[in-house]
Amino acid sequence: MSNLDWAVLISTLLAIVLYGIYKSRGTQSIDGFLLGNRSMPWYSVCLSVMATQASAITFLSAPGLAYASGMSFVQFYLGLPLAMIVLCITFVPIFHRLKVYTAYEYLEQRFDLKTRALTAFLFLIQRGLSTGITIYAPAIILSAILNLNPTITTIFIGTLVIVYTVYGGSKAVSYTQMLQMAIIFFGLFVAGLVVVQLLPSNVGFGKAISIAGKMGRTNAIDFTFDWDNPYTVWSGLIGGFFLQLSYFGTDQSQVGRYLTGASVGQSRMGLLMNGLVKIPMQFLILLIGVLVFAFYQFNKPPVFFNSFELNKLEKSRYQGDLKAINAEYSTVFKEKQQELEKLGIALDQDDQVTIDQQRLVLKEADDKAKVIRKKATDLMLKNDPKADINDNNYIFLSFVTEYLPKGLIGLLIAIIFLASMGSTASALNSLASTSVIDIYKRLVHKNGTDQHYLKASRMATFFWGFICILMALYASKIGNLIEAVNILGSYIYGTILGVFLVAFYLRQVNGRAVFMAAIITEIIVCICGYQKVVAYLWLNVIGCLLVVVLALIFQLFQKKTPDSGEVRNLK
Known part of the structure; x- marks a missing residue:
């Protein structure tokens, strides 16, 4: 990179970190550290939710996925708007009314401690592993630019995020994500324009898309019903709906973002706007990958992009x-x-x-x-x-560093860093809150002071940062990163969503029945996923429905428990 690119990259990263530290100064309570004192406006909630989901993986792997196989991945998000509507009607008002720190607190009030601990444990496994992948994504950028071993860059990136997340907590995460998303939207728009400008003079935008289409790269919509195809309209609407509903409704990394809303209305508006903006944003990212594919039809690509x-x-x-x-x-x-x-x-x-x-x-x-x-x-x-013989994650990066003008290279690389910092910081904050509120406070140290739990939250953030860095060191072995994160989530999200749906709508089912149903379901889902019985998006549907059906069956074989459907107050 040129000196100008380095200047743009370093100044952008420094500005984001210093801004987050400045806006989160004075965070002295557990409520402020984990939920930003529940004071954020709807636009902050929307951008924070989007930044948490749109990690560096999105900007590295999605263009590479479109380059290699087309735009069918956009169908993955078709169920998102429907999921946002359901969340706004059910999950958001319940969580706000109960003033919970985590989604899993509600499950103890509705069921029992073991059900709460189980779902929290499943979340910690899934989020801990996937956060390692999100740390690895920007690390491969530095390794490619500086020609360093990815291990060194992985440790550097992980340490950078840990430092400002441990200091500022949720408020630092939310404020930095607002600025990050503004820079990201601007950078993506400029990148798309530049790719078109770099095409031959006799090849405009329309002709480039036509050429890519004739070569099978504009297959955005597929109405065929195929259990083995992960990206069709039906898998996106049905399987994607269950995955998104579980992700945004039960994953603390997202729940923690909209619990920062100043009111139920602010949280709802933030989620609805996310549902409206996310699909066009993802379409644009994939379209950039298609344009890069068209560009490389006229300019010889490297034999290997890494x-x-x-x-x-x-x-x-x-x-x-x-x-x-x-x-x-x-x-x-x-x-x-x-x-x-x-x-x-x-x-x-x-x-x-x-x-x-x-x-x-x-x-x-x-x-x-x-x-x-x-x-x-x-x-x-x-x-x-x-x-590492999988170079899909390096395709867009290779194009950026080889062909974009000076200054813009630094900005695009900064965007990938910012996306990683935002999603990783949210994940570390959610891992810390779940570890402290659902595990440590309930099972280890029940009567600590607010300052004690604040200190424990910072220590938990540091601990999970270290674990995620270790997981990141193995991420190079798992292929396309964006698919890996979604596949991993599909093994767990359906089960957790099923537990929450039983809690909300099946008041006659008690904790013992749903706990047994969740255990058995998770075993079945893991077997189905390992044996590749169906495409991974359908695992979310299978997991959710199995928990509901098995919980009802187990409840029938139990004696009726008095007040089994009532919410109990925590002691």
Whole structure:
């Protein structure tokens, strides 16, 4: 990067951290540290919720996913607006009325301590693992730019987020996320414009999209019903609805964001606006990936996008083999360019017969390129069996660092850092609140002072930061990061959502029945996921419905418990 890029990157990051520390000064209570004194306006709630969900993974992996397989991932979010409506009607008023710190407090009031502890434990597992992945995402940026081992950059990024989250708590998270999202929206808009400007003069936005479409990259909507396809309208509306409802309704990293709202109305408005804005935002991010794909049809992409792994191979004893692979790759690309020119002419003349022919020819050229790329990755593994041979997460990063103008590179990289900082800080804050409020305060130290629990919350934040850094060090082994986070969530969110739905709507079911149902359901879901019985989004539906059905069955075999449906006050 140039000196200007470094200046933009460092000044942006410093401004965000200092702003968060300044706005959160004077945080001296547990309520202020965990929930920002419940004083945030709706726009702060909306941006904070979006920033928590839109991690660096979104801006690294989503364009790479669109580049590799198209825009079908946008269907993942189709159930989001419906989930926001249900949340605003049910979850939000209940949580606000009870003035809980975490979502799981309500479950003890409704059921019992063991049900609360179980759901809190499931959340801690899922969020702890996924936060490690969100820390790893920006770490690969630094490793690619500085040509450093990702382990070093992972530790650096994790430490940076831990420092300001431990200091400022929820208020620091919320205020910094507002500024982060403003910068992110601006940067994405500019990035999209720049990609179009970099296309050849005879290829405008419309023609670029047409070319990408003929090569299978604009498949945004798929109405086929296929249990094995994770991205269709039906899996998005049904499976996505259950996943989003569970994520926003029962995951403390999100619940903690809208519990900071000054009132029920402010929290509701923030969630509804998130539901309206999120799908267009995700569409834009995927569209940028499609435009990058179109750009690389006219400009030769690297044989492998992870420059760190490629540099290792170039310096190894296999550099001669790599040169031969690169030469073969260049030949195939030149042949593909000739066929692409024919497609462009056919599109201009609206010659459908030639368009269909060229589509097949270009697919064959793509297949040849994939075979050559496979030779390169096999060579990497031969040189280093521990090499990371999945480069989807590096596609957009490679484009940014190679082709964007000076200054904008620093801004785009800052955006990815900011997204990671926002989502990671929210996650650490939620892990700390759940650990202290649901586990430590209820099971270990029940009668501490407010200052004692504030200190415990800061210590828990530091502890979970350390754990998440350890998890991040293994994230390179799991493929596309954005899919990995959602797959991991689908193993757990359905079960937790089922417990909450039973709590809200099945007043006759008691704690023992729902606890047994949750345990059995989680085992079944894990087996289904491991055996890949269905696409992962459907695991959310299976988990939720199984908990409800099994809880009703177990309740039928129990003697009626007096007042089993009444909410009990915590002692």
